[in-house]
Amino acid sequence: MKMWQEQAKGQHGWQSRWQEAISQMRTIRLIGSMIWRSGPLLVVLLFAAMFVQGLIPALQLLASKQIIDHVTVGNGRISMIWAWAYAISMVFMVLLLSVQKWISKILAERSMLAINLLLLDAWEKVPGMKLYDQKKYRNRLEALQDSANWLPAQIIALSASFMTGLVSLISIVVLVGNLSLMLAIVLLLSTIPHALKQNRYAEMDWEYDKSSTEDRRRMNYAREQLLGRRAAKEIRLFGLGPFFLQLYRKKFERLFLRFEHLQKRFVRGSVLTGLLSGGVAGLGYFWIVNQISSGSVSMGDIALYLLAIFQLSKELRETSNDGVNALELWRMGHDFRLFIEAEPDIHQDPNPVKDVYGSPMTIEFNNVVFKYEQDAEANEDEDEDDTDEDEPDFDEDMDDNSYDVYMEDGAGEESEDTEQERPDREYILNGISFTIAPGECVALVGANGSGKTTIVKLLCRFYELTGGFIRMNGRDIRTLDIGELRKRISVVFQDYGKYGLTVRENVAIANVDQQDLKKMDEAVTLAQAQSFIQDLPNAYDTLLGPEWGGEDLSGGQWQRLAIARSMYRDADFIILDEPTASLDVRAEYELFNSFRKLAEGKSVLLISHRFSTVRMASRILVLQDGRIIEEGTHNQLMELGGEYAKMYKIQAEAFEHAGAEKDS
Numbered sequence: 052m053k054m055w056q057e058q059a060k061g062q063h064g065w066q067s068r069w070q071e072a073i074s075q076m077r078t079i080r081l082i083g084s085m086i087w088r089s090g091p092l093l094v095v096l097l098f099a100a101m102f103v104q105g106l107i108p109a110l111q112l113l114a115s116k117q118i119i120d121h122v123t124v125g126n127g128r129i130s131m132i133w134a135w136a137y138a139i140s141m142v143f144m145v146l147l148l149s150v151q152k153w154i155s156k157i158l159a160e161r162s163m164l165a166i167n168l169l170l171l172d173a174w175e176k177v178p179g180m181k182l183y184d185q186k187k188y189r190n191r192l193e194a195l196q197d198s199a200n201w202l203p204a205q206i207i208a209l210s211a212s213f214m215t216g217l218v219s220l221i222s223i224v225v226l227v228g229n230l231s232l233m234l235a236i237v238l239l240l241s242t243i244p245h246a247l248k249q250n251r252y253a254e255m256d257w258e259y260d261k262s263s264t265e266d267r268r269r270m271n272y273a274r275e276q277l278l279g280r281r282a283a284k285e286i287r288l289f290g291l292g293p294f295f296l297q298l299y300r301k302k303f304e305r306l307f308l309r310f311e312h313l314q315k316r317f318v319r320g321s322v323l324t325g326l327l328s329g330g331v332a333g334l335g336y337f338w339i340v341n342q343i344s345s346g347s348v349s350m351g352d353i354a355l356y357l358l359a360i361f362q363l364s365k366e367l368r369e370t371s372n373d374g375v376n377a378l379e380l381w382r383m384g385h386d387f388r389l390f391i392e393a394e395p396d397i398h399q400d401p402n403p404v405k406d407v408y409g410s411p412m413t414i415e416f417n418n419v420v421f422k423y424e425q426d427a428e429a430n431e432d433e434d435e436d437d438t439d440e441d442e443p444d445f446d447e448d449m450d451d452n453s454y455d456v457y458m459e460d461g462a463g464e465e466s467e468d469t470e471q472e473r474p475d476r477e478y479i480l481n482g483i484s485f486t487i488a489p490g491e492c493v494a495l496v497g498a499n500g501s502g503k504t505t506i507v508k509l510l511c512r513f514y515e516l517t518g519g520f521i522r523m524n525g526r527d528i529r530t531l532d533i534g535e536l537r538k539r540i541s542v543v544f545q546d547y548g549k550y551g552l553t554v555r556e557n558v559a560i561a562n563v564d565q566q567d568l569k570k571m572d573e574a575v576t577l578a579q580a581q582s583f584i585q586d587l588p589n590a591y592d593t594l595l596g597p598e599w600g601g602e603d604l605s606g607g608q609w610q611r612l613a614i615a616r617s618m619y620r621d622a623d624f625i626i627l628d629e630p631t632a633s634l635d636v637r638a639e640y641e642l643f644n645s646f647r648k649l650a651e652g653k654s655v656l657l658i659s660h661r662f663s664t665v666r667m668a669s670r671i672l673v674l675q676d677g678r679i680i681e682e683g684t685h686n687q688l689m690e691l692g693g694e695y696a697k698m699y700k701i702q703a704e705a706f707e708h709a710g711a712e713k714d715s
């Protein structure tokens with residue numbers, strides 16, 4: 052994706068530095084305005100507190116000098132006033148610190164909410180699914196999700212500390228410069244190498260963080276498998292605990308080695324630059340001692356400058372560290388900006404057609420060609436050495452081959468790694484043309500991986516077509532408003548959602564604008580979910596999902612809820628992608644009988660491997676190698692004696708065989 056490429060290309064030269072600086076300024080503006088909007092008054096108060104706090108060290112130095120000078124000339128009253136000033140400044144300092152802490156915390160919480168909302172909003176506005184397939188994008192998203200919770204707090208705290216340090220630094224420089232301008236300048240210069248080195252290390256640290264996201268994701272993945280509920284049964288049955296533990300440990304060890312190496316470099320560099328700035332500060336002391344022997348300074352001056360030089364070199368180091376760290380955090384903000392300003396993965400017509408839908412719908416696929424885009428960034432820099440040698444082997448229990456099979460099956464992977472190894476994605480659809488007439492129920496059959504679900508994804512505009520076009524009621528779907536288009540479609544996906552919400556909410560979320568209890572009852576009845584819902588402790592108000600203390604449902608019951616959800620949606624076009632996979636045969640038969648009544652007048656696309664279901668459709672399309680190879684009613688296709696008839700017979704024979712075995 053363009054937005055990640057922008058920063059991944061490793062830019063060089065002044066021009067790119069300049070662009071980088073401009074980009075940073077835009078980030079600062081975005082994050083800064085977000086913090087500002089979180090509480091303008093609080094930001095002003097924070098700055099005021101930081102400014103006053105920054106002046107206090109210089110004031111205390113001045114007070115110390117005055118106290119000593121007035122005591123030595125016997126002016127006890129004035130020295131007492133300065134002593135009071137010193138004491139009050141101490142109290143003030145503590146008070147300001149508490150106020151600053153309080154304001155920072157409130158601002159940090161509010162900004163955290165703001166940044167999370169921005170992130171969620173930006174993600175919600177990504178119209179397609181393409182980004183989900185991109186490893187780098189997912190890595191970044193995960194890193195952003197994590198840092199959204201602490202980044203604003205850190206930015207505020209470090210920026211505040213930097214600002215306070217800067218004010219205090221300037222005021223002390225003025226004090227020291229008053230004694231010797233040269234000394235102040237030399238002290239300032241001596242800190243520059245330290246600041247530059249720190250900045251370089253912070254950059255490296257940032258790069259390290261970015262490049263370790265993939266490993267961290269794998270660690271989180273391994274941990275999730277071990278601690279989560281989803282894979283708990285298989286983990287126990289197959290004894291996968293040690294495997295995932297090993298995966299976790301290997302990734303951790305790899306990260307730790309790089310981390311340790313980086314830290315060693317930091318320490319070495321810091322010692323050298325620290326020696327330089329410390330050495331120059333030491334020279335300053337010699338200079339002061341020299342001034343004492345020449346008798347040109349008072350006792351108060353001596354105390355002031357001895358303390359000031361110490362304070363100055365300390366402030367210089369701390370402020371440059373704070374500045375560099377704050378810069379690093381702002382750099383992280385850069386990722387947020389890129390994410391928030393990302394170009395959508397689906398082109399939206401600037402003047403989309405919003406209201407062209409008649410009911411029922413005509414759907415037309417015309418010479419549709421599609422292939423999933425290669426993830427161009429999947430093998431880039433950050434993962435160069437991230438080969439599978441880092442993945443653990445199944446030691447005694449499994450040999451290498453079984454591990455490969457395991458990974459290919461996708462049981463332990465999101466299949467990203469295997470997909471990266473493909474030289475180029477093949478065309479999944481290769482010139483598909485068909486029409487669904489208004490109110491028609493068309494079934495789509497084909498082997499696993501033949502592209503049936505891909506057709507659904509294209510209809511919903513989750514991906515851009517590679518070629519050809521899809522029309523709805525005669526309009527190219529690219530000209531339609533994506534939101535409006537999706538409102539007219541209801542889909543029972545193969546991997547439907549199981550929401551940790553109440554039963555009612557699980558159904559109602561398909562149409563949040565509408566609260567129609569009668570319609571909900573109808574949808575639930577149609578999906579034959581009524582009887583098990585009534586048996587639940589609080590019927591419709593029962594919370595689902597044991598991980599939330601709610602009830603769990605069987606696979607078939609969850610599927611019925613998903614069907615009820617899709618029926619509750621007020622859509623003209625219904626797509627059922629394997630809607631009955633978890634239902635028993637009788638339930639499936641009853642479901643389709645009542646479904647036909649409810650879907651009357653609606654266009655339906657039905658995808659199923661069960662021919663008992665498929666044969667109820669008014670027309671059947673057979674998909675093979677990205678093409679429709681047969682089309683007709685069940686009887687026509689059986690007469691044709693082609694692929695459909697072959698698949699039908701295999702399934703029928705299997706049923707008969709199973710039935711015969713049962714009878715005997």
Ligand SMILES: Nc1ncnc2c1ncn2[C@@H]1O[C@H](COP(=O)(O)OP(=O)(O)OP(=O)(O)O)[C@@H](O)[C@H]1O
Binds near residue numbers: 497500501502505
């Ligand atoms: N996001 C994706 N990125 C890359 N390839 C994908 C993606 N989703 C699916 N594919 C590939 O596209 C092909 C078609 O997948 P699709 O899910 O459309 O098949 P299907 O006919 O619905 O299969 P099944 O009957 O198993 O559900 C498969 O080879 C699959 O690996």
